[in-house]
Amino acid sequence: MPGVYSIESRSLTRTFKSKGEVVEALKEVDLSVRQGELFGLLGPNGAGKTTLIKIFTTLLLPTSGYAKVAGHDVAKEVKQIRPIINMVTGGEHSGYGLLTVRENLWMFSQFYGIPGKVAKERIDSLIDRMRITHLADRKIRTLSTGERQRVNIIRAFMTGPKIVFLDEPTLGLDVETSRLIRRYVKEWLEQDGERTVLLTTHYMMEADELCDRIAIINDGEIVALGTPRELKKRIQDETAIGMEISPEIDLGWLDGTKGVMGYSAKEEGGMLSARVVMEDDSAVSDVLSGVTARGGRIISFYKDEPTLEDVFVKLTGRGLE
Amino acid sequence: MSLKSSMWLQYQIDANWTRPLVFVVYNILRPVGAALLLVAMFYVVTGGYMGGGSLAYLYVGNAFFMLIAQTLFFVGWVVHDDREHYQVLKYLYISPMSYFKYLIGRTAMRFLLSGFALMVLIVLGYLLRIPYRIDWLLLVAVFLVGWAFIVGAGLLLSGINMLTARHGGAVGEALAGIFYLLSGAIFPLSILPQWVRGFSLALPSTYWFSLVRRAVLGAESEEVMAQFTTLQVVLYPMAISMVLLGLSYLSFLGVDHLTRKKGMLDMTTTY
Amino acid sequence: MNIMLNLRAVRGRAYPRVIGALREPSWMLWEVVLPMLSIAAFIYFYRSLNAPKEFEGFVVLGGVMTTYWLNVLWGMASQFYWEKETGNLQLYLAAPMSKMSILAGMALGGIFGTTVRAVSIIFIGVFVFEISFVISHPFLLVAIFMVTLLAMYGMGMMFASLYLLWGREAWNMNALFQEPIYFITGQNFPVKALGPTVAMAASVIPLTLGLDAMRQLLFPEAAGWGFLDPMLELGILCVSAVIMLVMARQLLAFMERKGRETGKLTMRWQ
Numbered sequence: 001m002p003g004v005y006s007i008e009s010r011s012l013t014r015t016f017k018s019k020g021e022v023v024e025a026l027k028e029v030d031l032s033v034r035q036g037e038l039f040g041l042l043g044p045n046g047a048g049k050t051t052l053i054k055i056f057t058t059l060l061l062p063t064s065g066y067a068k069v070a071g072h073d074v075a076k077e078v079k080q081i082r083p084i085i086n087m088v089t090g091g092e093h094s095g096y097g098l099l100t101v102r103e104n105l106w107m108f109s110q111f112y113g114i115p116g117k118v119a120k121e122r123i124d125s126l127i128d129r130m131r132i133t134h135l136a137d138r139k140i141r142t143l144s145t146g147e148r149q150r151v152n153i154i155r156a157f158m159t160g161p162k163i164v165f166l167d168e169p170t171l172g173l174d175v176e177t178s179r180l181i182r183r184y185v186k187e188w189l190e191q192d193g194e195r196t197v198l199l200t201t202h203y204m205m206e207a208d209e210l211c212d213r214i215a216i217i218n219d220g221e222i223v224a225l226g227t228p229r230e231l232k233k234r235i236q237d238e239t240a241i242g243m244e245i246s247p248e249i250d251l252g253w254l255d256g257t258k259g260v261m262g263y264s265a266k267e268e269g270g271m272l273s274a275r276v277v278m279e280d281d282s283a284v285s286d287v288l289s290g291v292t293a294r295g296g297r298i299i300s301f302y303k304d305e306p307t308l309e310d311v312f313v314k315l316t317g318r319g320l321e
Numbered sequence: 322m323s324l325k326s327s328m329w330l331q332y333q334i335d336a337n338w339t340r341p342l343v344f345v346v347y348n349i350l351r352p353v354g355a356a357l358l359l360v361a362m363f364y365v366v367t368g369g370y371m372g373g374g375s376l377a378y379l380y381v382g383n384a385f386f387m388l389i390a391q392t393l394f395f396v397g398w399v400v401h402d403d404r405e406h407y408q409v410l411k412y413l414y415i416s417p418m419s420y421f422k423y424l425i426g427r428t429a430m431r432f433l434l435s436g437f438a439l440m441v442l443i444v445l446g447y448l449l450r451i452p453y454r455i456d457w458l459l460l461v462a463v464f465l466v467g468w469a470f471i472v473g474a475g476l477l478l479s480g481i482n483m484l485t486a487r488h489g490g491a492v493g494e495a496l497a498g499i500f501y502l503l504s505g506a507i508f509p510l511s512i513l514p515q516w517v518r519g520f521s522l523a524l525p526s527t528y529w530f531s532l533v534r535r536a537v538l539g540a541e542s543e544e545v546m547a548q549f550t551t552l553q554v555v556l557y558p559m560a561i562s563m564v565l566l567g568l569s570y571l572s573f574l575g576v577d578h579l580t581r582k583k584g585m586l587d588m589t590t591t592y
Numbered sequence: 593m594n595i596m597l598n599l600r601a602v603r604g605r606a607y608p609r610v611i612g613a614l615r616e617p618s619w620m621l622w623e624v625v626l627p628m629l630s631i632a633a634f635i636y637f638y639r640s641l642n643a644p645k646e647f648e649g650f651v652v653l654g655g656v657m658t659t660y661w662l663n664v665l666w667g668m669a670s671q672f673y674w675e676k677e678t679g680n681l682q683l684y685l686a687a688p689m690s691k692m693s694i695l696a697g698m699a700l701g702g703i704f705g706t707t708v709r710a711v712s713i714i715f716i717g718v719f720v721f722e723i724s725f726v727i728s729h730p731f732l733l734v735a736i737f738m739v740t741l742l743a744m745y746g747m748g749m750m751f752a753s754l755y756l757l758w759g760r761e762a763w764n765m766n767a768l769f770q771e772p773i774y775f776i777t778g779q780n781f782p783v784k785a786l787g788p789t790v791a792m793a794a795s796v797i798p799l800t801l802g803l804d805a806m807r808q809l810l811f812p813e814a815a816g817w818g819f820l821d822p823m824l825e826l827g828i829l830c831v832s833a834v835i836m837l838v839m840a841r842q843l844l845a846f847m848e849r850k851g852r853e854t855g856k857l858t859m860r861w862q
Contacts, residue, residue: 016855054855057686061852082688093679097588098612110604111687111694113597141588155683347764354772358779359637365781365817366643375641394767406677498629507633508640 004071006163006196007033007056011065014051014220025051027220028065033213036193038185040211041200042308048220049200050089053167056198057087069163083112085163086156090171094152097141101132101151104140105158112159119158126154129184146177153181157188164188166199170206182210204308214308218316231311239281240310244299245272245291253290259283262313271299277313327418327426328433345437352387352438353445359383359507360449374542377451378534382506384442385463385533389471389526390497391435396428396475397493400482404587411587421476421573428475432468443537454539459551463529463536466558470525473565474500480569480576484585500526510545518545525558525565532558594688601689602697609667609701613708628716631655634780635721646811647781649725652717653810654779656710657803660703660744661773665766667702668695668748672756672847681857691844695752699745725810732822733809739829740802746836747798753840753847756857778803782817791819798832801825 012029015022026048033039041049054060055067058078066073072080095104102123109119127136130150135143140151149169156164166185170178189195201207207214208228216224216231224231238261251274254263260283265274276287291298304310359379364371404410413420446453478496500506503517504526510518521527522545531546532554541547546554580586634651675681684694717723727733755765776790777783777800783791784804794800805822808815820828851857 014855051855054682059682059685059852059857060855079688082686085686087683087686094683095680096608096612098615099608103607103611107604107607108683108687110600110607111684111689113594113600113689115600142584347768351767351771354770354775358771358775358781361775361778361785362634362637362647362781363641365785366638366641366647379637406674495629498633502629502633502636508637512636512640 005032005068006035006037007031007039007067007069007198009052009055009062009065009067012052012055012062012067013064014048014055014060015063025220026055026062029217029220029222031215031222031225033196033198035196036189037212038189038197038199038210040207040214041198041217042202042204042207042214042312043200043217044202047217049217050167051220052217053087053165053198053200057085057165058082084161085165086159086161087165087167088149088152088156088169090149090168091145092152093148094155095140098139100137100139101127101143102136105151105154108155109158114159122158122160123154126158130154131180146173149173149177149181153184157184162194163196163198166197168200168202170201170203178206182206186210204312208308216308216312216315218312223315224311228308231308232306235277235306235310235314237280238306238310238314239278239284240275240304240306241278241284241287241301242273242275242304243288243291243301244268245274245296246270246299247296248272249291249294249296253294254287257283257286257290260287262316264309264313272296275304275307275310275313277310325426327423328430330427348391348434349438349441352384352391352442355387355390356380356383356442356445371449376449377538378509378542379507380442380446380449380451381534381537382530384439384446385467385530385537386497386501386506387438387442388432388435388467389500390494391438392428392432392471393475393478393493393497395431395493396424396478397482397496399424399427400479404483408587414586420577421570424476424479425472428472429468432471451538453537456536456539459532459536462555463533466525466529466532466555466562469562470529470558470565473525473562473569476569477565477572480572483576483580500524503527504530505543505546506530509543511543523561525561528554528558528561597688598690598693601687601693602700605694605697606701606704607697609698610704613701613705628655628713631713631716632721644814645723646814648721649717649723649811650782650807650814651780652713652721652723653806654774654803655713655717657740657799657806658774658779659706659709659713660741661799662770663702663706664744664748665751665769667706668698668745669751669755669769670766671698672752673759676756676857685848685851685857691848692749692841695749695840695844699748703741703745726812727810728812729809729822732826733806736802736805736809736822736826736829739826739833740798740806743798743829743833743836744802746833746840749840750836750843753843756847757850759856773797773799776800782807782814782819784817784819788819795828796832798829798836801829801832805829 009029009031012026012031013024014026015024017023029048029052041052043049051060055062055074056069058074058081061075066075068074069081070084074081095107099107105123106116106119109123114122127133130153132147132150135147140148143151153169164185170181173181185197185199189197199207199210211228213225213227214231215222224234226234248267248270249272251263251265251272254260254276259279261277261279263274263276265272267273278284278287288298288301360371360376363376363379400410403413413423443453474496475493478493503513503521504524505521506526510521510527513521527546528549531541531543531549532551534541534543535551535554549557631651634654635648638647638651672681675684684691718725751765758765774780776786776794777797778786778791778794782804783794783800786794791800801820802825804819805825808818808822819825848857
């Protein structure tokens with residue numbers, strides 16, 4: 001499909017009505033994902049990532065604008081789209097608890113019309129690849145979250161899709177399973193230049209490590225788009241500092257501090273781990289003295305290389321997690 | 322969570338999908354349908370004659386059976402609904418309240434709500450000229466004893482459900498079917514084979530239906546049960562219900578251990 | 593339409609129904625043994641009224657057909673709603689096969705499990721309650737049975753979409769479609785007794801004419817109680833089956849479109 005984007009949207013808007021209230025989940029989203037790309041959508045919970053995925057996977061209609069997958073309109077050409085896509089959602093509980101892993105996968109393969117023998121070969125190969133051979137004949141209801149997600153990955157990839165949508169696929173998974181899934185997704189893309197992956201995540205490390213390009217989405221709007229390097233370059237003139245503070249204090253006052261563009265903070269081992277993005281070095285002393293004045297003791301302090309999260313903080317004024 | 326809260330929760334879950342009036346209509350149509358089915362069977366066999374002791378017997382028995390059927394139908398569903406639909410069983414379990422007590426509360430509310438349907442059926446009975454001779458004191462006993470044994474049986478069923486897969490809505494109805502068949506609800510016990518009657522007399526529901534007839538029709542026309550005094554038909558089911566409640570509690574403890582041992586508190590068994 | 597794709601999808605969805613039902617041993621107790629109880633109660637009820645023997649046969653036949661009706665309600669009509677709640681529906685919707693093949697798979701798998709139950713009811717009827725059936729027109733009987741099932745499951749497919757649109761009313765609709773339906777379709781008695789107007793109106797539900805026709809064929813001594821001629825009933829059932837299936841297809845498309853517009857098909861507890 002030369003000249004055609006694998007995934008594309010123009011002025012895509014989606015609103016939901018609930019009890020007389022109108023919520024704008026997506027606002028004029030323009031997106032173009034090229035064939036062979038691993039494209040990331042990075043954003044916090046409620047940013048509109050899942051809504052976007054639902055539209056691309058033909059589960060939801062746009063309110064206005066259009067979305068296309070492999071050149072086909074998601075609103076009108078579902079028959080052309082569905083055979084070539086598949087999806088995985090984080091925390092997904094698909095399948096039937098009374099069936100085994102193999103039986104569940106076989107069942108889903110039938111919904112894509114895969115001949116029995118071919119389906120069996122693909123299932124066996126992917127079961128092996130996902131390292132769950134020992135679980136193949138166990139009932140799916142007995143699996144752990146991580147084991148279940150490996151099965152979901154197999155479910156999506158065994159049907160031979162050209163475009164895969166991964167919606168927070170590593171949500172709540174352990175390091176090993178997350179790593180296994182990331183590695184597989186990367187390899188799968190490399191095997192065939194016609195394949196495309198759209199991944200949503202709120203793990204910036206995942207986006208940084210995997211994605212060719214990333215769109216940062218916040219409150220239903222794409223606020224930045226580029227390669228991880230390009231995005232990080234956007235804040236090369238700014239200063240990012242990291243610090244560990246004990247005891248935990250409220251950092252709300254940073255919002256009104258001159259020179260501070262945004263911050264993120266999370267509790268780690270009884271301490272507060274914070275990152276602050278500033279216009280330049282001049283605000284550093286105000287931030288440090290502010291912490292001390294509010295009873296916080298600075299355990300460690302470092303000036304850091306900019307991360308995707310810093311980009312996000314700069315653009316939205318808040319952290320991802 | 323107190324008993325009152327779980328009763329309130331039951332009402333909310335049962336009724337919050339619609340307006341109260343529609344909810345009442347839904348609750349009434351099913352029992353009315355069941356009553357009409359029996360009346361139609363009676364009508365066909367008698368060649369259109371609508372009266373006599375048999376009609377009163379079956380109509381009143383069937384009307385009060387609705388309390389059992391509707392409550393047990395719900396109980397057959399609640400554990401699976403908590404576990405697989407709303408997936409809250411594990412959270413209810415780890416909360417400080419007793420899940421046993423929670424089930425008592427929800428079952429009790431379902432029993433109360435079934436009272437609407439019963440009232441409608443009683444009123445409809447006037448149209449069929451059912452010769453009511455209501456003893457109000459005995460009627461109170463009917464509800465107290467009925468509640469005790471239905472809750473006891475329901476809890477026993479809930480315990481079993483915690484160990485089984487979800488098989489649609491037939492589970493509670495099936496248990497209600499035992500009471501329907503063996504308790505002389507719509508036909509005299511003497512119709513049953515001799516060897517089955519022994520089981521019938523061990524069921525609290527048999528005495529309860531006898532109590533219902535005494536309370537609503539003024540006398541017991543059923544030959545086997547007429548041998549028992551009114552006091553006996555109050556005390557027997559009460560005593561059996563106490564045993565049932567004790568047994569359900571004990572079995573619940575066993576089930577509690579088994580479900581945790583086998584990790585069945587959050588299983589989903591849909592197919 | 594890709595026929596192989598859809599046939600495979602039918603097979604895929606029927607599989608868990610067949611395997612799942614057989615795999616869980618508690619199924620035998622709930623689905624086979626205990627439902628016999630209400631059938632036995634109705635038989636004893638007729639005996640208490642000294643009803644002719646064929647009336648007991650009506651109860652067995654009613655019990656057999658009602659098992660399928662229950663499967664239509666619980667295994668078909670409310671199933672899409674249940675699939676939504678468990679998270680499978682969005683995967684079905686995003687897959688390329690016709691959603692009708694998913695419903696057909698559920699129906700075939702459900703018919704398998706239900707037939708085990710229905711056969712056990714017939715066995716109990718024949719061996720315990722000594723009911724005798726006269727099979728003088730086997731082909732017509734089988735044809736009526738099959739077409740009745742087709743129309744009933746077609747109706748279930750229709751309900752599947754409607755229930756999904758009605759949301760939480762699903763369970764309540766199922767309750768509503770039991771005893772009141774048993775009454776107006778003449779589950780245990782000849783529907784003719786309700787008068788021609790009610791019987792005609794009840795014929796919208798395929799169970800009514802299916803039961804009436806089979807009653808006439810299996811119990812010739814009660815032929816006088818027949819509502820319409822069995823051949824005519826077969827004809828009406830055929831038309832009804834086609835209408836149900838066409839409407840099911842239309843409603844499915846409507847439901848899917850509506851769901852995509854509102855976004856509620858992929859949200860749980862809505």
